[in-house]
Amino acid sequence: MTRPVTVETITERMKEFGVVEQVRKNRIRVKTVPDRIHDAITTSQAMLGFDRLITISTVDNGETLELLYHLIGSHRIIISLSIELPRDKPVTPTVSDLLLPAGIYERQIHDLFGITFEGNPNMKKIILNEDWPGDEFPLRKDWTPGPDVFYGGIRVEKREGS
Amino acid sequence: MAVPDTGMSRRLVNWARAKSPWITVYNSGACNACDIEIIACLMPRFDVERFGILVKGSPRHADILIVTGHVTLKQASRLRRVWEQMPEPKYVIAMGACGAAGGVFHGLYHMMACVDCVVPVDVYVAGCPPRPDEIINAVVTCLNLMAEDAAHGGKEWRRKKPATGADTEGKSCTVIP
């Protein structure tokens, strides 16, 4: 790509993926759909020079779970690609094949929000302890610890004088 | 267990233990601040080695276990295992506000209720984090406690009896709702 990447060229290029808005100087937000996130990242990588993933943020919006992929390139413009997933079936394709560091963030989100990333080969528990119940996701807004659930650690029944 | 100081060899062991306690540090989910202050104790400015205090990597060599921070659920069983590996008599120092009652982390979902639910604590140090001189003071306090315990023939003398009628049965310390 010979033309320098500016906010305008990015807006022009990313329009096909959804609503593009410039949030502030050097920050662009694109609202897209889960099916197109793979293409959106491929495009921004190949055409617009976004080569680095800062992080994947997750927000619980109540009815939906929102994922934001923040990418940056050598032009120092940040693009945030946002997708929303239904709460009862939060499944989205993985992007760890495009951006290697994403694998870590995806596993972390899987643990804390219960979002499944299809195609991530290593979707194991990483952040919570071994005994944590598999169907409870602590960072969801409606989660509260159950009174009779064992969340790991040590069960202390009675302390002997040891 | 510390045996009442009858024989010459027992007296020698108790004397040596009080003069050169070996310490092991276990980070049970702290924010690092306590750990760097403990390392600062070893440095030329505070230099605990001049008192004979040595920081050891292995709990099997240690007399005193310093637990830094609150205990996360994942660390609880590990902390218990480390403590079980220490030879008797063993002493535990809980560092900082977190070690005492949770500090800012009190009530978070991935935390045990207290260090005391996992291992019995002998000395608490206040501060967030405690200054190195306070840490040294805690170790010295612990040494005095050791001497007293040795004179009484064990830790039993200072263990409080539960108040009559108090219901301590079946209390779980895992998660504060």
Add this chain to the structure above:
Amino acid sequence: MPEVVVSIGPQHPALKEPVNFKVIADGEKIVRLELDLSYNHRGIEKAAEQRNFIRVLPLLERVCGICSHSHATVFSKGIEEIMGLSIPPRAQYIRTIIAELERMHSHLLWLGVAAHVIGFNTLFMWTWRDREAVQDTLEEMSGNRVHYGMNEIGGVRRDLTPAQVEAALARLPVLEERIKKYVEMVNSEETMLIRFRDVGKMSREEALKYGAVGPTARASGVDYDVRRDDPYLAYAEVPWNVITDTHGDVYGRTRVRVGELWESTQIVRYCLENLPAGPIRVDAPKTAPKGEILSRYEAPRGELAHFIRTNGTDKVERVDIRTPTLANWTSVAVCLVNQNIADIPVIVAAIDPCLSCTSRLTVVNRVDKVGR
């Protein structure tokens, strides 16, 4: 030769923080590595949603004891931007001074730990002795050796008196002299050269591919520093240089950090000498309007990012913390493949891991060098 699994940690003598390595080794060479780092997971992000802006800052400071100012600053910077507040210049300078002093103490700490893991305890003692000068300055300014508590939404909580500025300036020449000595040592001391050179090599392409940040990336020639690329606090006004290196090994990372130590002393000196007069805080509203921001900050270990969303109340809707160590782990797992078992502590220490910050993940790295 059959593969052997060597399990190290979480309690171990070299690094003071809990981390578990399962090293799958073929003889002395590492084939694959499994890291388990989540021993410190506490659930801070959930707790941050339940506390107001005044109570959340002390909590975020305690994400990590070494870069506590970073977490508090990046958060208050984000909230202030959402609120549309502009912070008085004096507060910006004071925040910069604390930030750079923190970088100095963190890098000195790192240099000591790196020396310790290669068995060079003299340097360990030296750097930690010099670090005490930085700690004294921080204690004088903030009242605490660690966890400074200087930030609040809208400015800083404590002003610097002329006596404090003078005392801090008086300590700087000694530090500068010592740091010059360290620069010289890193380049000439045989013990360090042997153990650091060609260990944990990572090319520029790999650093970009695996998303390394901070000194780890800069040592591989990636010219990436948030302080310059997205200036915040007083960095746009202060003259300073981004340090990069082309070696890409532990030696390069040491050179970058020692270079940054020098730059930090110069930034602190400039800020102290040119401290603007005026108020140190503005009154911030109790609530923040609806908004979201990705706030970035160059912590001692690399780029720190807080994604903050507010909902019009005095609490955040969500704060998502991405720490520099988390970004660096993928690259460390790559560095370790085909290295010697004895070099694990050096390579791991070279990214300056901060596990309290991270506490998140396991990286499983196959022979085909794919980070998961």
